Amino acid sequence: MKIVIIGAGNLATHMTKALKEAGEEVVMIYSRSEESASALGEKTGIPYTTDLSLLPDDADLYIFAVKDSALESVLSSVKPNSGIWAHTAGSVDMNIFKDYSERGAVFYPLQTFSKEKEVNYREIPVCVEAVRKEDEAILMSLASKLSDHPEKVTSEQRKYLHLSAVFACNFTNHMYDIASVILKENNLSFDIIRPLIKETCDKIMTLSPREAQTGPAVRYDENIINRQTGLLEDPVLKDIYKLLSKNINNYSKKK
Amino acid sequence: MKIVIIGAGNLATHMTKALKEAGEEVVMIYSRSEESASALGEKTGIPYTTDLSLLPDDADLYIFAVKDSALESVLSSVKPNSGIWAHTAGSVDMNIFKDYSERGAVFYPLQTFSKEKEVNYREIPVCVEAVRKEDEAILMSLASKLSDHPEKVTSEQRKYLHLSAVFACNFTNHMYDIASVILKENNLSFDIIRPLIKETCDKIMTLSPREAQTGPAVRYDENIINRQTGLLEDPVLKDIYKLLSKNINNYSKKK
Numbered sequence: 001m002k003i004v005i006i007g008a009g010n011l012a013t014h015m016t017k018a019l020k021e022a023g024e025e026v027v028m029i030y031s032r033s034e035e036s037a038s039a040l041g042e043k044t045g046i047p048y049t050t051d052l053s054l055l056p057d058d059a060d061l062y063i064f065a066v067k068d069s070a071l072e073s074v075l076s077s078v079k080p081n082s083g084i085w086a087h088t089a090g091s092v093d094m095n096i097f098k099d100y101s102e103r104g105a106v107f108y109p110l111q112t113f114s115k116e117k118e119v120n121y122r123e124i125p126v127c128v129e130a131v132r133k134e135d136e137a138i139l140m141s142l143a144s145k146l147s148d149h150p151e152k153v154t155s156e157q158r159k160y161l162h163l164s165a166v167f168a169c170n171f172t173n174h175m176y177d178i179a180s181v182i183l184k185e186n187n188l189s190f191d192i193i194r195p196l197i198k199e200t201c202d203k204i205m206t207l208s209p210r211e212a213q214t215g216p217a218v219r220y221d222e223n224i225i226n227r228q229t230g231l232l233e234d235p236v237l238k239d240i241y242k243l244l245s246k247n248i249n250n251y252s253k254k255k
Numbered sequence: 256m257k258i259v260i261i262g263a264g265n266l267a268t269h270m271t272k273a274l275k276e277a278g279e280e281v282v283m284i285y286s287r288s289e290e291s292a293s294a295l296g297e298k299t300g301i302p303y304t305t306d307l308s309l310l311p312d313d314a315d316l317y318i319f320a321v322k323d324s325a326l327e328s329v330l331s332s333v334k335p336n337s338g339i340w341a342h343t344a345g346s347v348d349m350n351i352f353k354d355y356s357e358r359g360a361v362f363y364p365l366q367t368f369s370k371e372k373e374v375n376y377r378e379i380p381v382c383v384e385a386v387r388k389e390d391e392a393i394l395m396s397l398a399s400k401l402s403d404h405p406e407k408v409t410s411e412q413r414k415y416l417h418l419s420a421v422f423a424c425n426f427t428n429h430m431y432d433i434a435s436v437i438l439k440e441n442n443l444s445f446d447i448i449r450p451l452i453k454e455t456c457d458k459i460m461t462l463s464p465r466e467a468q469t470g471p472a473v474r475y476d477e478n479i480i481n482r483q484t485g486l487l488e489d490p491v492l493k494d495i496y497k498l499l500s501k502n503i504n505n506y507s508k509k510k
Contacts, residue, residue, distance in 0.1 A: 170470030201456035215425030
């Protein structure tokens with residue numbers, strides 16, 4: 001399969017590497033920025049360009065791994081061709097392709113990518129959707145070469161999947177960050193809490209979050225809750241603490 | 256060292272096992288409930304009682320692993336003796352012992368315990384404090400037999416440590432729970448998001464949370480933020496989403 005990658009950010013970088021390792025032929029990389037294009041191009045030995053009009057028009061698959069806000073303008077700048085056009089975004093409907101290609105599709109890896117951190121692509125669910133049934137089959141087969149978790153997910157489901165990922169990943173990381181701020185203010189190292197973070201995550205690999213919930217909020221220990229909100233000087237953190245404690249307790253009653 | 260364990264909940268259970276495995280002599284277990292006392296007693300082969308007046312008075316260490324709210328009344332029911340008295344609570348000051356023992360202390364394992372899930376005690380930081388310097392040394396030595404992370408932590412620091420643990424563990428788990436509710440409502444399995452949760456946690460083992468932050472809030476992508484709050488029907492979840500997104504963005508400016 002001849003594949004063109006449009007984009008050279010974290011997601012594009014990890015996907016390009018995974019496709020190459022799976023033996024797929026990535027024929028060209030595009031990035032708006034010369035620096036990103038050459039960085040990824042040179043790392044992988046794949047030809048690169050910063051000019052969308054220079055993309056080959058005979059590839060089987062064009063993967064648009066650009067920022068959501070840039071997607072529409074990039075699509076309108078690529079010359080029509082007969083390949084599959086797939087985007088990689090959690091929050092963008094597949095119908096964004098309707099004016100540009102009859103073979104619109106989605107190839108969305110559900111993961112958090114940082115340039116500095118390697119990931120094991122086999123563990124990443126890759127969510128597939130396509131206008132045409134046969135394209136869906138092609139992309140499911142490609143997804144299964146990269147990952148042990150190829151998944152058919154509709155645009156409607158994907159919106160909510162992305163929303164849940166914001167809670168499970170971005171907001172979770174923010175909880176770590178708040179903990180780190182509190183520790184630092186009290187001359188304690190973030191290292192002291194890393195084992196607790198690891199166990200909190202490990203538990204959830206086998207238990208449901210409802211079963212795994214512990215702490216003062218689920219017991220609704222008002223003594224501790226009041227004392228702890230009193231320790232927080234930042235009014236935003238106070239609000240977060242109260243709101244989450246109340247909701248934990250509400251959920252626990254629905255067990 | 257002869258040790259008495261007062262309490263038979265999750266924390267007491269895991270600690271009793273760890274002490275036994277480290278070769279310490281746990282001479283008696285107390286629990287208010289016959290059921291818990293006998294369960295832990297029979298599992299470990301240690302004598303147990305439901306009567307505080309039957310505790311031996313010649314042990315070296317009495318570990319009070321009971322609920323915060325029960326601690327004061329339990330302390331007042333134990334006959335004075337010359338052993339070290341240590342509690343295991345994150346949020347209780349060491350001065351709770353002042354009317355009951357001159358050898359008050361704290362032996363606080365920073366972890367989330369569930370009865371169903373084994374933990375590796377060596378990875379758990381054990382936070383030690385004692386009224387007397389020599390007792391602090393005894394407890395640090397005991398902590399190092401159980402754990403690779405014995406830590407001296409003052410009552411003042413411990414309050415904030417426990418607060419940070421509520422964010423990093425209890426509130427983090429609640430983020431998983433909210434994700435799970437959203438997925439379920441959209442006929443998606445919680446399994447699909449487990450790899451993302453794992454990677455979010457793995458990243459934090461080497462990066463700082465500030466470095467690891469990704470998602471629409473840190474980029475302040477208002478398009479996605481507005482669309483996602485629009486998807487949430489529960490007004491509490493809407494508030495949580497907005498409050499956390501705003502705070503993530505504020506933190507990112509302080510990088």
